[in-house]
Amino acid sequence: MSHQPVVFAEELTKEFGDTTAVDSITFGIERGEVFGILGPNGAGKSTTMRMISTVSPVTSGTLRILEMDPQAHGPDIRARMGIIPQDNLLDQHLNVRENLTTYARYFGMSRSRARERAAELLDFVQLRERADSEVQPLSGGMKRRLAIARALVNDPELVILDEPTTGLDPQARHLLWERLFQLKQRGTTLILATHYMDEAEQLCDRLIIMDHGRIVGAGSPRTLISSLVPPEVVELRFDAPSLNDYAGKLTEIGDRVEQLPDRILVFGDNGDAVVAEIYRRGLPPSSVLVRRSTLEDVFLLKTGRRLVD
CATH class of the missing domain: 3.30.70.790 (UreE, C-terminal domain)
Incomplete structure (x- = not known):
């Protein structure tokens, strides 16, 4: 297994016309850790997440994901990545199981393997009993768990989570935390953007705090707390x-x-x-x-x- 960072950014910059959304930031994300990107609205964290997700090109600087250049190897990177957007974007015309099996087919799985993988993931997110249910009646927590299951269909090495527990009740939040911790135990690298500071403090091994496009704090939650306040x-x-x-x-x-x-x-x-x-x-x-x-x-x-x- 390579000892290179899963994500390596050096002097990473993103500009939109005359606006610099991300201003020469440098950081690395190690394999198997939970890494947080925090910041107020307009800080540049969402733009950074989009560049890591390979959906927004880099203006300047270096970005390597799974030791590949996202501008040259975007499809190869995305094949080894899972993305959980802030909006679940589930298919309302498919039932719970079909949301997984259909998505699995995009990765070239056979129909039988897709059904096996869907069953595994429904067990993991505790939705097996709702496999034949329509999506619309599901609770917010169930929809979020289904979105996480869908992002894991391809057994990704890297999972990006954008505000994963926004709008959920405390029980649903803690269940998701448990599932994310299990992913970490399996060696999956997680990148987490959240507005919940308690969530970042509980889940993240390390994090960066961004403001006005720059990194204004970096380290483990405990180190940041003990050194700054x-x-x-x-x-x-x-x-x-x-x-x-x-x-x-x-x-x-x-x-x-x-x-x-x-x-x-x-x-x-x-x-x-x-x-x-x-x-x-x-x-x-x-x-x-x-x-x-x-x-x-x-x-x-x-x-x-x-x-x-």
């Missing part, structure tokens, strides 16, 4: 029309104070000690929450809280 966060709410006075009096407590419209965040090494100092100064909040720092804190630190369209 203090270990604990204290969330404070006060019964006051304005938090400005309180924020000013909290500036020397902890390592960083961040004022939001409805609450104040105080970052520090020891949340309980921060709370004790707040009360000692005669600034009792109406509510207080002490929590550990998360990947969402890192994400917002690196990309800001302003909504970008």
Whole structure:
């Protein structure tokens, strides 16, 4: 087995006219890992995913997927890749099993092998009992599992997932997480784009955070959290029309104070000690929450809280 990265990008750039959507980014994705690409709207992550998916040509820089140039070997790469788009794009005119067997035929499988593969995948995503059901009545979680099964028909080495659990209830999300973890255990390389920071923190071995087309953070979730934000966060709410006075009096407590419209965040090494100092100064909040720092804190630190369209 080759020790070359499954995906290698160096100074990767994508331009649309005068707009630079991806600006000279460099990263590698190792075989068998779950790699996250995170970023706010307009950060360039979707454009990066489309280049890796071989559906959008590179403007400049180097991109190698499965040790091949996507512009020269696009069909060969796609034959070894599975793609789960944000929209399921299931065929409503076919039943659950037929969505898999028909797709399998595109990869040259015989009819008998296609049915065998469909049965294997329906077991994997826990849809065997719905094999003869129409697609339309399925729940959102079932449709998402069927989309994942379809992407695995060709037993891909690399699977790209764009917002795989958006709109799903917690039970459906966790079932999908279990299936993705099983794929990783089998050695499948997964590339994940998600807006759910808890999802990235749970699933990703490594990730990059993009903003304005550039990489602004890279590493494992735990490394990013420990290196960029203090270990604990204290969330404070006060019964006051304005938090400005309180924020000013909290500036020397902890390592960083961040004022939001409805609450104040105080970052520090020891949340309980921060709370004790707040009360000692005669600034009792109406509510207080002490929590550990998360990947969402890192994400917002690196990309800001302003909504970008």
